Amino acid sequence: MFNMNTMATRRMFLFMLLILSTTFVLGIENDNDEIRNNNHNITSATKYLIYDVNPGEGFNLRRDVYIRAANLVKHLNDRGEDWVLVLPPWSHLYHWKSRYLQQIGTEWKSFFDITKLNLYVPVMEFSDFIKFNGPSIGHLLYLQRHPEGFSKGWREIIEIGDCGKEHSLYHKGEDGFFHGYFWNVENVNAKKFDCVNVQGAATVLADFLKKLDAKSVFLPRFEQVQHITYGGDEFYKARRSLVFAEHLRIEGDQFREKYLNSKDENDKTTYNADWRKQFPKENSALGGPYLGLHMRRADFAYAHKETVPSIAEIGEEVNKMLKKYKLKLIYLATDSDEKEIQELQSIVKAKIKKFPRTKEIIKTFKDGGVAIIDQWIAAHARYFIGTCVSTFSFRIQEERDILGFNPDTTFNCICGKQSPPDRCEKPTRWRVVFR
């Protein structure tokens, strides 16, 4: 029998358990002395980059920060290093209103197709990272905005600095480890902690990370570093690799077929199973016979009082476009309350369809999954209208560009009549690069 009290035996047991469990879940295999994590060999030289975003930020900004982190890992690996990007578990986001549901520690596979992310850079769920490495992260580097700013002109700069007030998020325990906010996942800690003042693109971290001894680094507040090349080839490769989880796409497709008379073959919206081969011809997508509307309300309506349109203004624009595109159905993606939806229904000249939000549905897909289904269905509409400056709408517009829609049917949003002219413009046509 094993004596589970010795450290070595416990490690061996954990290692065996890990291989058994992860082989099944993620496609990790034990191949001679190496572990395979999907298509990546994990060896003794492998390092782990764990990142996070300011806890208050919404889901779709988090997707943007993923691109920054993935582009950095790609950059490091391209120059001969061996890094795996560890996906921060989703904690309870402010906008996830279903408080009856435990959403702490939600894995990325609930929302995205991990095998597709892996085609860009090696990624791993945080839960798998723990299985490999235990709950102690090597070095926590808390990113802070560099106080220099533009005072000496713009320059990229990174250095260890004094901790600002957020320092209170982490403290050294009597056990010598640093404890604090790790997405409320139990028992996680860090062996070393520093605050790092930084300004520049994510690449500013590259040489800094190379000098560290730790095999795993955790970089909270990764939004402090900028995109390496916003809108460039690598940016869009990382973006295109963020394919929604298959079970959510299937659910959205079934809803389209059942309630919106919408099918890929008819709508010319077929999507290659390998995102690297998804090269749509410009204007090739037709879209289902409905108008997709993303109507962002709730906190957004307060935060953007100056520009947000009234329900009547939305209804008026929707009616114009229903007529122009000869459509008789609306798919509404929204976070608004029932009263506003009924008000809209009383104005628009078409039936509004919505993906149901029963407790059962939310339990199955979680708030984040329902939001993705909403985005997926809205992205397949013949004509789309979003909410100006909402990142939720931006992501729908990108999805439509990936499907090959005419940009005229995609980059649309409505400004309230009260908007100052310079505050609420038509969305910039950031076109997806396919290379």
Ligand code: GFB
């Ligand atoms: O995604 P997001 O960063 O977009 O945050 P904004 C909005 C969140 O609200 C989404 C929910 O992630 C969803 O959880 N939500 C919004 C929706 N619209 C819909 C919808 O049509 N369907 C469903 N199912 N859910 C910014 C935030 O939001 O707005 C900032 O990132 C801040 O933190 C600001 O709150 C006012 O860019 O629209």
